[in-house]
Amino acid sequence: MDTFFLRLFFGILKLLPLSGVNLEQVHMIASTKLTMDRRRKPATWKRSQQKEPSNAMLYAMFLYALMGLFMGFMIFAVPDFMLAMIILHTYLLFMLIMILITDFSNVLLDTSDSQIILPKPVTSRTLLVARTLHIVVYLGQLILAIMICPVIATFFKYGGAVGFSLLLTTLLTAAIGIFITYILYGLVLRYTSEQRVKDIIGYFQVFMTVFFAVAYQVIPRLINLSETVFSFELHWYSYLLPPVWMAGLLDSVKTVTIDGARISMIVFAIGFPLLAGFVIAKYLAPYFSRFMSAPAEGGTLIQTKSARNRKAHLSEKLAGILCRSCYENASFAQVWKITGRDKNFKMQFYPSLAYIPVFIFIIFFRNFKDVDQKLADLPNGNMFLWLLYLGMFAVTLSLTLISYYENYTASWVYQTAPVNKPGELINGAIKALLVKFFIPIYLVMSTLTLVIWDYKTLDDVLLVGFNSILIFYISALMSTHYLPFSQQPNAKQQSGRFLMVLLRMFLIGILVALHWLALKISWLVIALVPLAFAGCWWLHQRVQQLPWRKIVM
Incomplete structure (x- = not known):
């Protein structure tokens, strides 16, 4: 699967005017990183209870697709379209942020590239493009696994126009998820050391494991389907929630209706991810790379x-x-x-x-x-x-x-x-x-x-x-x-x-x-x-x- 995505995005990369970038080195570095991803077991798995898989990434994608299958059933079960799409995009945003923080932290916080690759005849620009390609391919697989079942369910229930629009809102939601992840990492790195960041991520992984263990037992006991009302009402705070923006955009496509509220949702749904992408490329990614390339301060280590x-x-x-x-x-x-x-x-x-x-x-x-x-x-x-x-x-x-x-x-x-x-x-x-x-x-x-x-x-x-x-x-x-x-x-x-x-x-x-x-x-x-x-x-x-x-x- 990663080979297909690598060829797809690498083909797009060849069409871009990239000066000072060795595409052959980019392909080699990205393919090596993806090979390492196949062997790396997700952090949320219990390592002592499972055999070492030959392709851990494929197993992880299967599990994410299985979770997405339940979201596909939810689309058929919830009669209110806006509510179903809000739940779906909330699930997508939550899963992306959770997995990026837990399972992809070793890539985002990896400083070995600067010590192993840059001393070789590889330019920093080539390394940056290779890391970006790796992240894009990784996210492509991840989004495919999470959303393939909900997208198919949407095509069946609401038709092609809504289905293709859901593909667009999926990409827009992914951009927001990456932006939030960068913000979280940036804030923590701003006030603490790299080692402390890894400790915090470790505690977050533990928290997520506990959260799912508890939620599995408690949440079904709290839900009374006979008394549940499947409807959504728009309030002023709804305009602050990205899943509501995406649901509003899809609702406009479904009903072919444009009014003031829906125009606002469409502007937010498209404008904010584009702005977030610009901020990431212009400010956050370079700042993050410079910070991770800098040597750790001795005082922090001594204090730890x-x-x-x-x-x-x-x-x-x-x-x-x-x-x-x-x-x-x-x-x-x-x-x-x-x-x-x-x-x-x-x-x-x-x-x-x-x-x-x-x-x-x-x-x-x-x-x-x-x-x-x-x-x-x-x-x-x-x-x-x-x-x-x-x-x-x-x-x-x-x-x-x-x-x-x-x-x-x-x-x-x-x-x-x-x-x-x-x-x-x-x-x-x-x-x-x-x-x-x-x-x-x-x-x-x-x-x-x-x-x-x-x-x-x-x-x-x-x-x-x-x-x-x-x-x-x-x-x-x-x-x-x-x-x-x-x-x-x-x-x-x-x-x-x-x-x-x-x-x-x-x-x-x-x-x-x-x-x-x-x-x-x-x-x-x-x-x-x-x-x-x-x-x-x-x-x-x-x-x-x-x-x-x-x-x-």
Whole structure:
């Protein structure tokens, strides 16, 4: 697909009067970059759960086309034309900005061209044209995948005139999306360093992963199709929204009607993207290139390292308090720091944390009907058990994730260090995960429980805390014993993760059921607290004594 687009746009490029540009070098550089795109997996994919594809770009386009298929159904389902087109162009604009920020950031922020290509006999003008061609081809594939199904649906339902006009508004919306992306990057680069920009993009990727995970569960429960009114009314703020401009242009074509409101929409729809393109070519792109070519300032790097050192100080203090040996201490600090820096870990683990409020919503409310009555009835039941155990449902996933790391080859240090009991390293990792992720969630849930169900649940809160730690250690003992961040992330090694998740859910379900039965005897819950504590201590010692023959390297 990229070869077709490259030939198409390169043929157009030959017709342009470009002085000082070596077209042969442009084609070579652009084709090389597109080859790299095929091998680069999108940032929003969970790398540890999928095999490495031979053409990642083709897989990504298939997924985007599949999402576009639902938008095609939406065009048939929504009777109001303006509303359908507003939703479609909002979806297009959102997807473009999201993908440009997450998956294309390594291209926009790539400074290696200036260090690798420019020292060769390649002019800066040639490199600029090659980068532009690469971006255009990339966007061409992206837009085709996103919009092919909605465009076909529009042709079928509204005819050729509206269909061809939708192609025009798609290009205009793409120009606005690129403009907004450049503005966002420019603002961030203006006030921070390049490395900080990459960190912000990493957090944005995590946010988008969490957003889709939560929206998948919540939004369908909020929609009541029987009460939904499919209509759109024009307000003064509608003139500020690009999707409304595009819908107004298409509505003019469909109804063959011109009035003051539609003329304004057409002017905005065509004029603003043209102005945005001029600003990008004249000011933003050159500024962006100059900024990315400039060397990083040392002060920013020093400041970043200093901030990281201050953050690390907390983990070292906690390790000194909670860990008994130097190896356990080192593993605690290592897991604490890497889980705070590794983007892949965050993208796989944080969505599980985001599911906590989703599960609270599903378990306690199901929908937004009669929320006040349901809140009033909460203190009369024992639903606080689910609230207290939810934290462990989410946090146990981290136990599997810390075994896998992209820089797993550094794990040779484990075998060279004089460690007699590798169980100390696993114990340090478990303590880091419990302190960093479980305890904050547990404290929040315990506070909510004590506020809603009163102090009479204090013994239940204590028992849940020790039971949760018990589950964590049982999971650690029953799973394959890997040292932290020592395994290559691939699907084959992690094929048993789903089974372990089911097993952990089964264990938690048993404990919740036993705890619920214990509530029927007033003194039994507080009597089980020291027993659960003793179990935690015994399992802690079991993990501590794990020998090398039990460790998989």
